[in-house]
Amino acid sequence: MSKTWSELYMDSYQEVTSNLKRINGIAIGFNTNVDAIYHMRSDLIVDLIHKLGIDSVALYKKVVKWKGSIEDPEDFIAGLCGCFEKGRASEWIIQNEETYNYLLENLPRERTLRMGGQVGIMANVLSELGVPKVIVHTSTLPKELKNLFVKSKNIVIPIHDKNGNITFTQPRKVKSIDDRLFLHIISEIDKGDGIKIGNIKWICPRNNRFIATFDPPNAKLDINLSFSDGINDIAKLIDVLIISGFHMLNSSELGIEGVKERIKAVLNLIQQAKQANPKLLIHLELSSTKNEMILRELFNLSRKDDYFDSLGCNEVELAEVLNVIGESKLSKNLSLEPTQAKFLQGCLKICQKLSLKRLHFHQYGSYVLFTETGYLASNEKLKQALCYASIITAYKALTGETKKKIDLVTNFDLKILNSRFHKSFKEIAAVLENENIITKEEFLTKGIATYNEYNLIVIPTLNVSKPKYTVGLGDTVSSTTLAAEITLR
DSSP: OOOOHHHHHHHHHHHHHHHGGGOOOEEEESOOEEEEEEEOOHHHHHHHHHHHTOOHHHHHHHHHHOOSEESSHHHHHHHHHHHHHHOOOEEEEEOOHHHHHHHHHHSOSOOEEEEESHHHHHHHHHHHHTOSOEEEOOSOOOHHHHTTSOOOTTEEEEEEOTTSOEEEEOGGGOOSSOOOOOEEEEEEEOTTOEEEETTEEEEOOSOEEEEEEOOHHHHTTOOOHHHHHTHHHHHHTOSEEEEOOGGGOOHHHHHHHHHHHHHHHHHHHHHHHHHHOTTOEEEEEOOOOSOHHHHHHHHHHHTTTTOOSEEEEOHHHHHHHHHHTTOHHHHHHHHHSOOHHHHHHHHHHHHHHHTOSEEEEEETTEEEEEEOTTOSSOHHHHHHHHHHHHHHHHHHHHHSOOOSSOOHHHHOOGGGGGTOOOHHHHHHHHHHHHTTSSOHHHHHHHOEEEETTEEEEEEEOOOOSSOSOOTTHHHHHHHHHHHHHHHHO
């Protein structure tokens, strides 16, 4: 008799927690920064609209375009309002320092500084969970960022010692990295909050965030020389290399040739790492990339030699990838009318066209994993890894923290997982039944099927209705799933 989901969750948490020490290490590059988190209520946004003297019709036109770039404060407002209107999280690049400074001066004084950037968030999460060695890249290290790294000895940054050799140092003790501070502006938005201006009214359909970024080092994807010089040593110490940060590239400043140059520099590092450790798993963690040229060049260049083994994405990122790999029709249909059938089809197309061993698609209510036959662990173990990641991510949503030991009974009602499935999980089961792959009832119980030539593993997730923060939850689930898979291999 198969275990109930609540039993599987409990067993998975215990098994992964007690065996995380089996991992050699995980390295993560390249975007680390400080997030300034603002709780942006609708009245604060309306005040800014009036202060800037923005006409409601002009604002509406900007929201419809929702162009993904911030040239002036009005673009920032349009991005925020679009998150209300569209119900999507997004990150836009601020194109000039003048607008960046204006926003810092005119946004509410009440804010929270937290670790930001996919790399910084994942590094702290993995360190706090007890991964034996977490090697992190950062192009800048101001004192504000140093203090946001956890104090644990298992998190380190590669640096050159006085003799030119690569050593590994706890981030708080590093002195030799660029100390400039660039705050990433994170606006947290509440479900149900509404903006009314003139005849326009938008109600936010979900807890959401809008990110506005001015960060020249990350916008050029600057790679710390100690990290690149030490890549062979790093590769021999780790099981997984997680790559992110391409979405930060400022193509307006770099131009297409500059973008290509920065991508090639990263791919060259990956190639060196794989040569030093042929068993190394290379994972690409995506973030929404409004400039499709960046994504197109990334996949055009990386597909030639299959640099990436694994990819992690959400709904928006999935559509963006499809659009640049020759599946623009599916991408458009998915964006206009998202369904689980289209999500599964999209995941499959990406796996096939990018020759991936693994694709992790995270969405509200269910986590989806596609793997090649013969991948790292059995399907049952991979299902356990997803359950473990769901616990860690839900706890972070609930408390804003990562904790190695969680009291599951006190914090969560696990039994609800046995009877009340989110609609995304039920719809996946219905799609598979309609395609004569597996009955709906069996899939809702097992969460495992074969989808074309790939293994498909899906779990119902623990959901938090009022998260403390939404920033970094996708990074948390992706990194903890990978760590759990290595643990259970």
